[in-house]
Amino acid sequence: xxxxxxxxxxxxxxxxxxxxxxxxxxxxxxxxxxxxxxxxxxxxxxxxxxxxxxxxxxxxxxxxxxxxxxxxxxxxxxxxxxxxxxxxxxxxxxxxxxxx
Amino acid sequence: xxxxxxxxxxxxxxxxxxxxxxxxxxxxxxxxxxxxxxxxxxxxxxxxxxxxxxxxxxxxxxxxxxxxxxxxxxxxxxxxxxxxxxxxxxxxxxxxxxxx
Amino acid sequence: xxxxxxxxxxxxxxxxxxxxxxxxxxxxxxxxxxxxxxxxxxxxxxxxxxxxxxxxxxxxxxxxxxxxxxxxxxxxxxxxxxxxxxxxxxxxxxxxxxxx
Numbered sequence: 001x002x003x004x005x006x007x008x009x010x011x012x013x014x015x016x017x018x019x020x021x022x023x024x025x026x027x028x029x030x031x032x033x034x035x036x037x038x039x040x041x042x043x044x045x046x047x048x049x050x051x052x053x054x055x056x057x058x059x060x061x062x063x064x065x066x067x068x069x070x071x072x073x074x075x076x077x078x079x080x081x082x083x084x085x086x087x088x089x090x091x092x093x094x095x096x097x098x099x100x
Numbered sequence: 101x102x103x104x105x106x107x108x109x110x111x112x113x114x115x116x117x118x119x120x121x122x123x124x125x126x127x128x129x130x131x132x133x134x135x136x137x138x139x140x141x142x143x144x145x146x147x148x149x150x151x152x153x154x155x156x157x158x159x160x161x162x163x164x165x166x167x168x169x170x171x172x173x174x175x176x177x178x179x180x181x182x183x184x185x186x187x188x189x190x191x192x193x194x195x196x197x198x199x200x
Numbered sequence: 201x202x203x204x205x206x207x208x209x210x211x212x213x214x215x216x217x218x219x220x221x222x223x224x225x226x227x228x229x230x231x232x233x234x235x236x237x238x239x240x241x242x243x244x245x246x247x248x249x250x251x252x253x254x255x256x257x258x259x260x261x262x263x264x265x266x267x268x269x270x271x272x273x274x275x276x277x278x279x280x281x282x283x284x285x286x287x288x289x290x291x292x293x294x295x296x297x298x299x300x
Contacts, residue, residue, distance in 0.1 A: 001168055001171050001172055001177070002175075003188070004170070006187070008187065008189075010235050010291075019163075032140065032141055032185065033140055033141060033142040034112050034138045034139070034155065034157065034185070035138060035139045035140060036136055036137065036138045036139075036157065036236055036239075037171060037236065038232035038234045038235060038236045039234070039235045039236075040232065040233055040235060041232055041233060042289075055234065057234060057236065058250070061185070061187065068201055071203070071294050072201055073203050074294060075201070075294050075295065077269075079294065079295055083230065084294075085261070085293075085294075086293070086294040087206070087208065087291040087292060087293040087294065088203070088291065088292050089185040089208070089260065089289060089290065089291045089292070090189065091110075091188065091189045092187060092188050092189070093185075093186070093187040094171050094174060094175050094179065094184075094185075094186040094187065095175065095179055100153075101268055101272055102274070102275075103271070103288070106287070108287065108289070115227040132240065132241055132285065133240055133241060134212050134238045134239070134240040134255065134257065135238060135239045135240060136236055136237065136238045136239075136257065136284070137237075144239050161285070163286065189289060190289065191210075191287040191288065191289045192283075192287060192288050192289070193285075193286070194271050194274060194275050194278055194285075194286040194287065195280065196287075197277065
């Protein structure tokens with residue numbers, strides 16, 4: 001089975017900023033993404049009322065360089081001002097060549 | 101803590117074919133699955149209008165042999181004709197013996 | 201990029217017990233969580249009618265000690281009586297220090 005090692009980047013963010021994040025990850029080289037609606041409570045000092053409620057969970061499969069660029073973009077532009085969660089993990093992908 | 105190393109197989113597919121995929125993964129030995137509604141845009145050459153919109157995200161915890169069989173089935177029967185994403189990762193599962 | 205290795209704990213449980221599980225994982229030290237609605241069929245001997253339908257998928261990013269405590273709590277209090285799925289994986293998290 002031809003599987004390619006890629007990075008799965010997961011981002012959980014408030015719905016109001018998720019469209020902008022999707023545009024930015026595509027500009028950075030992500031070729032596809034999946035979005036699911038989510039609720040959650042964050043781990044920052046923010047009041048629950050600011051953060052609980054409608055979030056979007058964005059997932060994208062990318063190569064390592066693009067994953068680094070996405071995380072850096074989030075750390076620089078979103079983490080200072082928004083309740084965003086972002087993490088990366090290794091996955092093996094069917095027909096993975098089309099994602100990089 | 102008794103944890104068993106298993107494969108988590110994630111499949112994102114158009115809603116119209118997700119029921120068929122679920123039947124096939126059960127026939128191949130998956131004993132359980134989780135489905136969540138998702139939206140997304142794929143990484144194939146397809147037009148956005150063919151692919152954006154309602155997808156299903158199917159997840160199943162299986163042993164290595166069953167994960168290989170599922171990915172092979174998808175690569176053979178679905179990837180040529182449908183916008184499907186499929187990837188596998190290692191997870192450690194509580195009471196994992198019941199899944200294999 | 202400053203990434204912290206953390207445990208991503210995923211729990212899929214019937215909706216009726218998900219609020220209680222969320223309270224317990226917070227008491228055990230989880231500082232945030234994400235919930236998505238899911239459907240599924242379990243791998244236990246239960247009849248489909250007992251288990252199919254509305255589930256909640258709870259995810260939380262925690263350090264190793266908290267992940268062990270959560271899994272132990274689930275194994276002791278929930279697995280004997282409910283159709284619960286729980287697994288853990290390694291992820292690398294942006295600004296991960298705030299979760300532990």
